[in-house]
Amino acid sequence: xxxxxxxxxxxxxxxxxxxxxxxxxxxxxxxxxxxxxxxxxxxxxxxxxxxxxxxxxxxxxxxxxxxxxxxxxxxxxxxxxxxxxxxxxxxxxxxxxxxxxxxxxxxxxxxxxxxxxxxxxxxxxxxxxxxxxxxxxxxxxxxxxxxxxxxxxxxxxxxxxxxxxxxxxxxxxxxxxxxxxxxxxxxxxxxxxxxxxxxxxxxxxxxxxxxxxxxxxxxxxxxxxxxxxxxxxxxxxxxxxxxxxxxxxxxxxxxxxxxxxxxxxxxxxxxxxxxxxxxxxxxxxxxxxxxx
Numbered sequence: 001x002x003x004x005x006x007x008x009x010x011x012x013x014x015x016x017x018x019x020x021x022x023x024x025x026x027x028x029x030x031x032x033x034x035x036x037x038x039x040x041x042x043x044x045x046x047x048x049x050x051x052x053x054x055x056x057x058x059x060x061x062x063x064x065x066x067x068x069x070x071x072x073x074x075x076x077x078x079x080x081x082x083x084x085x086x087x088x089x090x091x092x093x094x095x096x097x098x099x100x101x102x103x104x105x106x107x108x109x110x111x112x113x114x115x116x117x118x119x120x121x122x123x124x125x126x127x128x129x130x131x132x133x134x135x136x137x138x139x140x141x142x143x144x145x146x147x148x149x150x151x152x153x154x155x156x157x158x159x160x161x162x163x164x165x166x167x168x169x170x171x172x173x174x175x176x177x178x179x180x181x182x183x184x185x186x187x188x189x190x191x192x193x194x195x196x197x198x199x200x201x202x203x204x205x206x207x208x209x210x211x212x213x214x215x216x217x218x219x220x221x222x223x224x225x226x227x228x229x230x231x232x233x234x235x236x237x238x239x240x241x242x243x244x245x246x247x248x249x250x251x252x253x254x255x256x257x258x259x260x261x262x263x264x265x266x267x268x269x270x271x272x273x274x275x276x277x278x279x280x281x282x283x284x285x286x287x288x289x290x291x292x
Contacts (some may be wrong), residue, residue: 011115013042014055018082018116021062025122027155027182027189054080055115061086081107081114085123097130104130121151132160137168158182159191172199190241197233197252200226201259208259219261230256231268235277250279257282 020039023029031039043063046056057073058080060066070086077083088103104127111120128143141164147157162178165171179196182189207223208216230252237249257265269281 010046010050010053010055013045014053014059015116017042017046017055017059018119022116022119022122022151026125026151026153026157027159028151028153028185030188052076054083058082058086061089079110079113081110081123082119084110085126088123088126092126092130095133097133101127101130118151121147121154121157124150125154125157128157128160132164137164140164153185155182155186155189155192158185159189159195162195166195166199172202175199176203187236188240190237190245193233193236193241194245194248197230197237197249200230200233201252201255204230204256204259217261219264223259224261224264227256227260227264228268235272238279239277253279254282 017039020031020035024031043059046053046059050056054073054077057069057077060069067090070083070090073080073083074087084103084107088100088107091097091100091103104123107123108120108127111123114120124143125147128140128147131137131140131143141161144157144161147154148161158178158181162175162182164175165178166175176196176199179192179199183192183196186192204223204226207220207226211220234249234252234256237245238253239249241249257268260268265282272279
């Protein structure tokens with residue numbers, strides 16, 4: 001059932017909608033055809049039966065991009081945390097991060113009024129993004145950690161945490177752990193493979209730089225494992241990610257091939273051909289140092 005007798009129908013249905021929003025906002029999953037049909041039914045229920053519900057104003061913004069619905073809703077319902085969060089979103093999209101944080105703070109101050117308790121994770125995540133944009137990385141990490149406390153499957157929080165550890169704190173191994181956690185939850189997100197591929201190549205290059213020319217021409221167990229993982233991430237970007245990620249995938253693949261010994265390069269290229277993946281064969285000599 002969409003709602004029970006002891007809970008207001010609009011609030012009960014919106015709770016189910018909030019669960020769906022959390023899933024696709026966090027990157028933890030997607031909806032199948034049945035799920036999409038149910039979501040459409042719930043949205044239609046809210047729009048027709050409860051057009052003046054505070055949660056319908058939020059739905060108009062989230063699913064129909066009606067920005068005015070947020071300010072209209074807040075005029076009538078100034079203490080609805082979901083609407084305050086939506087206003088924060090509007091400011092964040094305008095790059096007004098400090099103003100966005102103000103509204104996320106207001107939403108969090110009223111978090112006990114949240115229809116769905118785990119939806120609080122969304123507020124912390126987007127406030128963390130604002131802190132990251134303002135280069136307040138420690139505060140961003142704290143918010144991402146709280147996000148994961150409320151919703152451990154928040155893939156985008158895992159990715160951004162890993163990003164800060166790799167790019168800002170230079171803790172590559174720690175960042176890798178977060179990227180791998182994200183990949184286990186949802187490996188279809190391009191950012192997961194983009195970050196994993198970069199980390200694997202960075203770690204491979206550090207090993208490569210310490211090898212002699214003769215050693216570079218022979219298999220190296222630790223580096224080869226990293227390069228295979230980088231190659232897999234690259235192919236995921238090339239074959240399955242949106243167009244804007246394909247160039248990154250091709251770059252990662254080329255670098256991985258340059259770092260590989262000739263026998264591994266030939267083996268992986270043959271594997272690609274057998275699987276019907278028709279990409280150019282990188283033939284750059286292994287002795288030259290590629291840039292990452």
